[in-house]
Amino acid sequence: MDVSNLAFSIAIAVLCLPCTVFTEANFKVPREIASKFSRDPQILSLASTDYGHIVHETPSQVFEPSSVSDISSLIKFSNSLPTPFTIATRGKAHSILGQAQARRNGVVLNMTNLKGSLVSVSNCSGKSLNCYADVGGEVLWIDVLHATLERGLTPLSWTDYLYLSVGGTLSNAGISGQAFRFGPQISNVLQLDVVTGKGELVSCSRDKNSELFYGVLGGLGQFGVITRARIPLGPAPTRVKWLHLLYNNFNAFSRDQEHLISFSENKNTTAADYVEGMLLFNQPPLDLSFYPDSDHQRITSLVTQNGIIYIIELVKYYDSNSQVAKDVADLVKGLNFVPTFIFEKDASYEEFLNRVYAEELFLRSKGLWEVPHPWLNIWIPRSRISDFNEGVFNNIILKQNISSGISLIYPLNRNKWDDKMSPVTPEEDVFYAVSLLRATSSIDMVKKYESQNQQILEFCKGAGIKITEYLTGNKTQKQWMEHFGSKWKLFADRKAQFDPKRILSPGQGIFQ
Ligand SMILES: Cc1cc2nc3c(=O)[nH]c(=O)nc-3n(C[C@H](O)[C@H](O)[C@H](O)COP(=O)(O)OP(=O)(O)OC[C@H]3O[C@@H](n4cnc5c(N)ncnc54)[C@H](O)[C@@H]3O)c2cc1C
Incomplete structure (x- = not known):
C-alpha cells in the first residue's frame, strides 16, 4: 500500500467509524480530494463551535475545498457509501445553536477555505437597472460591499452585521431595516449555482430549475451548497442621515413604524431607506452611545420614568447635492415621538452599513x-x-x-x-x-x-x-413540522428530491 492509499484508508476509517466493512474493503476516498480532509485538533475545535457558544459538536473531519468541484466530489463520495456521512456547510459559523456544525462521524465543509475570491460586478452603468454582482457563497457581505462600492454600486437589502457569508444569510432570509422596501436578501437574488445533496452542480433561477432555487433560498442548507449567487445592484448613495426618535407609548411607536414602512410602494412620496426599532429598558447597562453626552441625563430620566422607551431608527440616504434636509423633515412630519427627543447623525453609507463592526471591536476589547x-x-x-x-x-x-x-x-x-x-x-x-x-x-x-x-x-x-x-x-422533528406548518410537505419533498440521503446541514436537526 503506498502512502497516499494509507492516508485514504485512515481517512475513511475515521469518517465512517461504524462502517467497518468499508474500512476492511479498503474503500478509497477519491484521490483528488483525499488531501483536503483535516483532523488537526485546532481545526476540529474551531469547527465544533459557533457564535452562539452554546452547542458544541466535534466532527470527525473538516474538509477544506479549494474549488467547487472539490465540494461536488465530497458530496458524491458520501453518497457512494452505504452509510453516507453527513456534511455541515460552514460559512462564517455565526449561527447561534450549532446549525453549521456536524455531529460525530460528520464532516464540516469549511467554505471559508475557498477564500472569498469571487465577487464579479457586471459591466453596466450605475444608472442601469441591469447591474449585478456574481458572488461566491463563501464571500462575506462586507467584501461584497467593498467590491460593489468601487463601482459606485450596492446591493439593496442587508443584514445589520456584514461579517456573515452570502451562503449563510441566503440559507436563512437576511433581514434588516431595508427589508420593508426591498424584501429580505433572499428576495434579492437573480440566480444561484448550487451543488445539490447528490453532488450535482446546478444553475437555477426563477425560470430555470426553479424548485431548487426556491428551496435553497431560506432552505437552512438542506438542499445544496450555494457556491454562487447573482445579486442585483443599484446606485450607491454616498451618505446617510441617521435618526433616532424616542417614544414612551408603544401604540404611537408601532403606528409610526407602520406608517413609515407603508411608503415602500409609493414612488411619488419620500420613503425612508431604512426603518428599524429598538427598546431601552430601565435596567443597567443603558447603552446611550448614539446620543450626545449632553443628552444622556434627560434620556436616562425618560427611561427611569417610563420603564421602557421605544426607539424608531430611521435612515435617509443621500448624495452631496440632494435635498436631504427637506426629505428628513417630510419623513418625520406628524410622527408622535416624545417632543424634542429626536437625534440625528450624519455618516458615510459604508460607516452606517458597517455600524455593528464598531460594536464588535468594542465588545472584543471587553x-x-x-x-x-x-x-x-x-x-x-x-x-x-x-x-x-x-x-x-x-x-x-x-x-x-x-x-x-x-x-x-x-x-x-x-x-x-x-x-x-x-x-x-x-x-x-x-x-x-x-x-x-x-x-x-x-x-x-x-x-x-x-x-x-x-x-x-x-x-x-x-x-x-x-x-x-x-x-x-x-428542535425535534415534530417541532420542525410545527414550525413549517402547511409548508412541511413541500420542504420534505424538496429534501427527498435534492438530498435524498439526508447528508446536508445536520446541525439544523431537521432530518437527522
Ligand atoms: C452579530 C450577528 C448579527 C446578525 N445580524 C443579522 C441580521 O441583521 N439579519 C439577519 O437576517 N441575520 C442576522 N444574523 C444571523 C445570520 O444571518 C445567520 O446566523 C447566518 O447563518 C450567518 O451566516 P454564516 O455565514 O455565519 O452562516 P453559518 O452559521 O456558517 O451557516 C448557517 C446555516 O447555513 C448553512 N450554510 C452556510 N453556508 C452555506 C452555503 N454556502 N450553502 C448552503 N448552506 C450554507 C449552514 O450549514 C447552516 O445550516 C446575525 C448573526 C450575528 C452573529
Whole structure:
C-alpha cells in the first residue's frame, strides 16, 4: 500500500467509524480530494463551535475545498457509501445553536477555505437597472460591499452585521431595516449555482430549475451548497442621515413604524431607506452611545420614568447635492415621538452599513464577543404586536431583573417575500421582527436567558399569538413540522428530491 492509499484508508476509517466493512474493503476516498480532509485538533475545535457558544459538536473531519468541484466530489463520495456521512456547510459559523456544525462521524465543509475570491460586478452603468454582482457563497457581505462600492454600486437589502457569508444569510432570509422596501436578501437574488445533496452542480433561477432555487433560498442548507449567487445592484448613495426618535407609548411607536414602512410602494412620496426599532429598558447597562453626552441625563430620566422607551431608527440616504434636509423633515412630519427627543447623525453609507463592526471591536476589547449568546429571534403578526408588548416586554423582560441586552423590533411587509421560497412567515400583510440579542460569559446567566426565552415562547403559545421563530435550532422533528406548518410537505419533498440521503446541514436537526 503506498502512502497516499494509507492516508485514504485512515481517512475513511475515521469518517465512517461504524462502517467497518468499508474500512476492511479498503474503500478509497477519491484521490483528488483525499488531501483536503483535516483532523488537526485546532481545526476540529474551531469547527465544533459557533457564535452562539452554546452547542458544541466535534466532527470527525473538516474538509477544506479549494474549488467547487472539490465540494461536488465530497458530496458524491458520501453518497457512494452505504452509510453516507453527513456534511455541515460552514460559512462564517455565526449561527447561534450549532446549525453549521456536524455531529460525530460528520464532516464540516469549511467554505471559508475557498477564500472569498469571487465577487464579479457586471459591466453596466450605475444608472442601469441591469447591474449585478456574481458572488461566491463563501464571500462575506462586507467584501461584497467593498467590491460593489468601487463601482459606485450596492446591493439593496442587508443584514445589520456584514461579517456573515452570502451562503449563510441566503440559507436563512437576511433581514434588516431595508427589508420593508426591498424584501429580505433572499428576495434579492437573480440566480444561484448550487451543488445539490447528490453532488450535482446546478444553475437555477426563477425560470430555470426553479424548485431548487426556491428551496435553497431560506432552505437552512438542506438542499445544496450555494457556491454562487447573482445579486442585483443599484446606485450607491454616498451618505446617510441617521435618526433616532424616542417614544414612551408603544401604540404611537408601532403606528409610526407602520406608517413609515407603508411608503415602500409609493414612488411619488419620500420613503425612508431604512426603518428599524429598538427598546431601552430601565435596567443597567443603558447603552446611550448614539446620543450626545449632553443628552444622556434627560434620556436616562425618560427611561427611569417610563420603564421602557421605544426607539424608531430611521435612515435617509443621500448624495452631496440632494435635498436631504427637506426629505428628513417630510419623513418625520406628524410622527408622535416624545417632543424634542429626536437625534440625528450624519455618516458615510459604508460607516452606517458597517455600524455593528464598531460594536464588535468594542465588545472584543471587553472580552464580550466570544461568549455565549442565548438569543431569541421571532416574527410576530401585526394584529398581536400590542399583546406581545404587554405580555413580553412589560410583563416578562422588564419585571425580571436580568439585563435585557440589545432588543430590536421592526415591521416588515409580507408582500416583499416570496411564499415559494422555504421560509415561513406569519400570515398577515405586516409582521414584526423581534430580536433579543444577549451576550454573557456566565453559565448561570445563559440558563436564566434560556429560561426567559422559553417563558416568552410559552406566553405566545398560551395567548394564541402565532409567532414564527427565526434562526432557530435545537428542535425535534415534530417541532420542525410545527414550525413549517402547511409548508412541511413541500420542504420534505424538496429534501427527498435534492438530498435524498439526508447528508446536508445536520446541525439544523431537521432530518437527522
Ligand atoms: C452579530 C450577528 C448579527 C446578525 N445580524 C443579522 C441580521 O441583521 N439579519 C439577519 O437576517 N441575520 C442576522 N444574523 C444571523 C445570520 O444571518 C445567520 O446566523 C447566518 O447563518 C450567518 O451566516 P454564516 O455565514 O455565519 O452562516 P453559518 O452559521 O456558517 O451557516 C448557517 C446555516 O447555513 C448553512 N450554510 C452556510 N453556508 C452555506 C452555503 N454556502 N450553502 C448552503 N448552506 C450554507 C449552514 O450549514 C447552516 O445550516 C446575525 C448573526 C450575528 C452573529
